[in-house]
Amino acid sequence: MSTIARTGATGLDAMLPELVQWSSSYGHDLAFAREDLLGSAAHVTMLGRTGLIPVEDAAKLREQLIALFRDAQAGTLALPSGEEDVHMAVESELGKRLGAIAGRLHTARSRNDQVCLDLTLHVRDQAARRLEELVHVARRLIEMARPLVDLPLPAFTHRQRAQPISAAFLVASWASALLRAGETLAFVLDRTRLCPLGSGACSGTSLPIDRHLVASLLTFDGPTRNALDTTGDRDFALDFAWAGARVMLALGKLSADLVDYASAEYALVRLDGAISTGSSMMPQKKNPDIFELLRGKTATGVANVVHLLTLVKGLPSGYNRDQQEDRQSILSTGPTVSACLRAVDLCLDHVHFRADKGEAALAEGFTQATDLAEALVRKGVPFREAYKAVGELVRRATTQGIGLAALSLDEVRDVHPQLDADCMGVLDPRRALLAKESYGGTGPKAVQRTLDELQLLAGKLHDRAQLVPRLDAMLDHLANVPVEMR
Ligand code: ARG
Numbered sequence: 315m316s317t318i319a320r321t322g323a324t325g326l327d328a329m330l331p332e333l334v335q336w337s338s339s340y341g342h343d344l345a346f347a348r349e350d351l352l353g354s355a356a357h358v359t360m361l362g363r364t365g366l367i368p369v370e371d372a373a374k375l376r377e378q379l380i381a382l383f384r385d386a387q388a389g390t391l392a393l394p395s396g397e398e399d400v401h402m403a404v405e406s407e408l409g410k411r412l413g414a415i416a417g418r419l420h421t422a423r424s425r426n427d428q429v430c431l432d433l434t435l436h437v438r439d440q441a442a443r444r445l446e447e448l449v450h451v452a453r454r455l456i457e458m459a460r461p462l463v464d465l466p467l468p469a470f471t472h473r474q475r476a477q478p479i480s481a482a483f484l485v486a487s488w489a490s491a492l493l494r495a496g497e498t499l500a501f502v503l504d505r506t507r508l509c510p511l512g513s514g515a516c517s518g519t520s521l522p523i524d525r526h527l528v529a530s531l532l533t534f535d536g537p538t539r540n541a542l543d544t545t546g547d548r549d550f551a552l553d554f555a556w557a558g559a560r561v562m563l564a565l566g567k568l569s570a571d572l573v574d575y576a577s578a579e580y581a582l583v584r585l586d587g588a589i590s591t592g593s594s595m596m597p598q599k600k601n602p603d604i605f606e607l608l609r610g611k612t613a614t615g616v617a618n619v620v621h622l623l624t625l626v627k628g629l630p631s632g633y634n635r636d637q638q639e640d641r642q643s644i645l646s647t648g649p650t651v652s653a654c655l656r657a658v659d660l661c662l663d664h665v666h667f668r669a670d671k672g673e674a675a676l677a678e679g680f681t682q683a684t685d686l687a688e689a690l691v692r693k694g695v696p697f698r699e700a701y702k703a704v705g706e707l708v709r710r711a712t713t714q715g716i717g718l719a720a721l722s723l724d725e726v727r728d729v730h731p732q733l734d735a736d737c738m739g740v741l742d743p744r745r746a747l748l749a750k751e752s753y754g755g756t757g758p759k760a761v762q763r764t765l766d767e768l769q770l771l772a773g774k775l776h777d778r779a780q781l782v783p784r785l786d787a788m789l790d791h792l793a794n795v796p797v798e799m800r
Contacts, residue, residue: 316328316394316396316397316398316402316406318397318402318405318406318409319398319402331396334396334398335396337398337635338397338398338399339398339399339400339638339641340395340397340398340399340400340403342641342642342645343399343400343401343432343641344391344400345436345645346400346432346433346435346436346645347382347386347391347393347400347404348383348386348387348785348786348789349431349432349433349435349436349439349785350400350401350404350428350432351379351380351382351383351386351404351789352383352435352532352785352788352789352792353428353431353432353435353511353532354375354379354404354419354428355376355379355380355383355789355792355793356511356528356531356532356792357419357423357511357528358372358375358376358379358418358419358797359372359376359527359528359531359792359795359797360523360524360527360528360531361418361421361422361523362376362797362798362799363524363527363796363797363798363799364522364523364524364527364799365799366421366422366521366522366523367418367421369797369798369799371415371418372418372797373797374412374415375408375412375415375416375418375419376792376793376797378408378411378412379404379408380789380792380793382404382407383786383789387786393406393407394406394407394410399425399429399638400432401425401428401429402425405419405420421521422512422514422519422521422523423511423512423514424513424514424515424516424545424633426513426514426515426516426545426633427510427511427512427513427514427515427541427544427545428511429637429638430510430511430513430544430545430547431509431510431511431532433548433550433551433640433644434506434509434510434550435532435785436644436645437502437506437550437551437554437644438502438503438506438782439782439784439785440554440647440648441499441502441503441506441554441557441782442503442779442780442781442782443648443652443779444499444558444561444648444651444652444655445496445499445500445503445775445776445778445779446776446779446780447651447652447655447656447659448492448493448495448496448499448561448651448655448775449493449496449772449775449776449779450655450659451492451655451658451659451662452489452492452493452496452768452772453769453772454659454662455485455486455488455489455492455662456486456489456765456768456769456772458485458662459481459482459483459485459486459489459761459765460482460762460765461482462480462481462482462485462667463480463482463483463758463761463762464480464744464747464748464758465480465481465482465667465669465672466478466479466480466481466669466672466673466676466743466744466747467479467480467481467484467582467667467672467675467676468582468672468675468676468681469483469484469756473574475675475680475681476681477681477682477684477685477746477756478676478681478682478743478746478747478756479747479756480747480756480758480761481667481672482758482761482765483756483761484571486761486764486765486768488564488567488568488571489765489768490764490768491563491564491567491568492561492564492565492568493768493771493772493775494560494564495557495560495561495563495564496561496771496772496775497771497775498553498556498557498560499557499561499775499779500775500778500779501553501557502550502553502554502557503778503779503781503782505549505550505553506550507534507535507536508529508534508535508536508537508538508539509525509528509529509532509534509536509537509538510537510538510544510545510547511525511528511529511532511537512525512528512537512541513538513541513544513545514541514545515545515633516541516542516545516632516633517541517542518541525537531792531795532788533782533783533788542631542632543631545632545633546629546630546631546632546633546634546637548622548625548626548637548640551622551640551643551644552619552622552623552626554644554647555615555618555619555621555622555643555644555647556619558615558618558647558648558650558651559612559615559616559618559619561615561651561654561655562611562612562614562615562616562650562651562654563612563615563616565608565612565654565655565658566608566609566612568605568608568658569605569606569608569609570605570609572585572602572605572665573602573605573606573609576602576605580671581668581671582667582668582671582672582675583665583666583667583668584665584666584668585600585602585664585665585666586664586665586666587600588664589602589604589660589661589664589665590602590603591603591604604657604661605661607657608654608657608658611650611654614646614650615647615650615651617643618643618644618646618647619643621642621643622640622643622644625637625639625640625643673743676743676746677717677719677743678716678717678718678719678720679717679718679719679720679741679743680708680711680717680718681743681746682718682740682741682742682743682746683704683705683707683708683718684704685740685741685746685749686700686704686707686718686733686737686738686740686741687700687701687703687704688700688740689736689737689740690703690704690730690732690733690737693732693737695730695732699730700730703729703730703733706729707721707726707729707733710725710729718741719738719741719742721738723735723738726738
């Protein structure tokens with residue numbers, strides 16, 4: 315049982331083992347053991363260079379920390395059990411390896427700033443990796459969309475058939491939402507640019523540390539500005555959970571669309587067997603479980619945001635142990651997002667839009683009613699008058715049990731004198747599709763332009779993610795930085 319953080323004040327005898335175990339974050343902390351070891355390696359480098367500890371001790375400590383990092387990287391890290399958290403477990407392990415020297419590691423540092431550093435490094439790394447994966451999926455959607463610019467589908471509002479769109483337009487809408495979620499991940503990268511280490515317990519330290527050096531060793535822009543704020547801050551974690559939820563929401567919408575589109579009622583999409591499931595009882599079933607699961611896993615993303623918000627709400631300034639309960643939400647966000655992005659990536663090649671069914675859904679012409687009204691507007695008729703006239707046409711067609719396109723020209727002229735064969739031509743779904751070339755509309759040129767712009771955005775986000783160095787690359791660099799005094 316550890317006695318690292320016990321003094322005459324706490325009572326030198328050990329804490330009740332069951333309570334140590336109950337209150338320990340060690341199990342969760344292992345997920346960011348590498349971040350912890352990297353942060354400590356940077357810290358001892360600074361302690362050596364500023365002369366706060368002997369250079370030989372700094373070198374020995376760093377050597378062991380690097381060795382432990384390599385173990386963690388290889389999945390073979392073994393630390394003493396029975397510790398409150400990973401920070402104590404590492405110090406305890408160093409004590410075993412180096413004896414009294416290990417007691418120098420925690421100079422001018424608290425676990426309060428240490429855990430904040432670890433989580434910041436973790437969130438930055440995770441956000442960058444998830445952003446890369448997101449860009450990959452967005453690019454695949456963009457590629458998937460390009461050849462589909464004239465494949466017609468109905469768009470739905472209120473889940474009722476609304477207007478003709480192309481399948482490319484729908485797929486581009488998914489890519490657009492996904493990349494917008496990607497922008498929130500990029501925002502997380504902006505919110506993790508300052509280094510918390512050196513804040514100490516809550517007010518800094520009387521020792522002449524060099525926070526700027528630690529920050530630059532860990533590729534931050536600089537140190538955080540207020541120790542009290544820093545040690546109580548989990549806003550970056552909230553931002554990450556929010557970004558994760560946003561990615562999940564974007565994937566959830568794509569999934570909800572596909573679940574509907576693949577049903578016999580819509581039949582606008584065919585899913586290959588490779589991504590479909592069956593029923594254990596109903597032999598006829600071909601189910602879209604993967605997309606339902608993607609939609610369902612959105613709950614985890616949303617729950618993580620709510621959990622963190624609830625956790626930090628009402629906390630006073632400074633570190634509070636409540637903060638340790640941030641672990642599950644922070645740690646599950648990255649893997650959940652990653653696994654869902656991967657699942658979508660695997661599915662895309664197995665989703666096929668059905669042009670025949672799309673055309674059939676639009677054939678009666680009702681979904682082109684707005685286009686017909688706009689044809690009258692082009693002839694100078696006020697929109698509201700045109701809208702009413704077409705509404706009357708819809709009433710007559712429905713009463714007769716025929717489509718809008720099947721009304722006779724005489725009947726059409728009877729409703730509005732300026733309606734003619736030319737106007738009625740816009741009821742052709744393909745023509746309707748081709749005509750919507752307003753910026754952001756479903757016309758083929760408009761969609762290609764949107765896709766080009768999304769492609770550019772994807773490139774920018776990719777470059778932003780690439781700017782974040784990998785943890786192992788940072789460690790490799792650090793290993794070659796001298797620990798000697800400058
Ligand atoms: N395990 C703690 C956490 O994750 C580390 C900080 C503990 N600080 C303290 N003063 N007890 O939040």
